[in-house]
Amino acid sequence: MKKPLIGTLAALLTAGATALAGAPAATATTAATTAGAQSAQAGKVAAVTFAGTVALSNCSGSLIRFPASAANDPALVLSNGHCLETGMPGPGQVVVNQASSRTFTLLNASGGSAGTLRANRMVYGTMTDTDVSIYQLNTTYAAIQSSYGIAPLTVAATHPVQGSSIKVVSGYWKKIYSCSADGFAYRLKEADWTFKDSLRYTSTCNVIGGTSGSPVVDAASGQVVAVNNTINESGQSCTLNNPCEVDQNGAVTVRRGIGYAQETYLIPACFGTGNKLDLTRAGCTLPRP
Known part of the structure; x- marks a missing residue:
């Protein structure tokens, strides 16, 4: 993270x-x-x-x-x-x-x-x-x-949707990253921590230090669907700053340069x-x- x-x-x-x-x-x-x-205005969600x-x-x-x-x-x-x-x-x-x-x-x-x-x-x-x-x-x-x-x-009180357009909005850096919800990691392991059902970004949301905690906003609804928290920086497997995905069968996948967020619909x-x-x-x- x-x-x-x-x-x-x-x-x-x-x-x-x-x-x-x-x-x-x-x-x-x-x-x-x-x-x-x-909020929606005249039938449209504001940018x-x-x-x-x-x-x-x-x-x-x-x-x-x-x-x-x-x-x-x-x-x-x-x-x-x-x-x-x-x-x-x-x-x-x-x-x-x-x-x-x-x-x-x-x-x-x-x-x-x-x-x-x-x-x-x-x-x-x-x-x-x-x-x-x-x-x-x-x-x-x-x-x-x-x-x-x-x-x-x-x-939002509902699970985010794969393929949806999302914005990662960093108040620290005053920067908005635009990408899509590429999919969901069954388990995301990073050093000693394990996260469940994490949202995986497409590559254009290449988040950096200071973007941690940014809301992940669904561009269609304008609602928060996740909170940004990590990216695999150097291609290492399951280490600090290099999370790995683990599927239901225990298979490990490493995606260098790909970022992740934790879903918020459970909150x-x-x-x-x-x-x-x-x-x-x-x-x-x-x-x-």
Whole structure:
């Protein structure tokens, strides 16, 4: 995986890890209508832009909502588990409900800074089966819409589709990569970590360090279908920065220069009313502590 770039994970560098990768106040109805920076207008989905993405100190991320989120719910930010300020979770480790004061630069459509958002809690983080971190902010979607005119991106609750056009939107580098969903890896192994059912890019999404945590946006729907997390850099097999695919029969495939993302459709089922994490909810299959 593309490790974070800047000093918050200096300990990992020491351990030998190498570079990974003024609007009016909105009502609940208005926020629901505008939620997702790529909302439909006149029957068309708006072009994918930087609106709703964020830059972390060392990674990329996005301001997100789930299909059932409400305007006055605490807002959430999505990134990678390996981007946590506390370091990469070990295999089998799941971190939940930890205090955090992390800040995020919220971007507007052109990639400029719209303002600064602050977390009050790291809700969920893991590198087991997937590679995600979810932060709760100290403000709501409605307040963000009112202050900055920025709506969150919606996380799709359905599996991404092979062959679909996708955009990997890096808030850190302010760069948008365009490619297609080439397919899905049954298991993706990288060093000590194993990810399940990972989305594989076609070659034009040649992501680099700092793009970790970028939302993978379906170009047709404008919804988030995955979170960017790794690429095979040098053709090695199953090593750090060189993930390998393992099929149901144990056969290993190495694809040099090909990047991957972790699907996000499983996440909405784990959040209930008020954007509250509940790993015991029916349909929630995210790893538990």
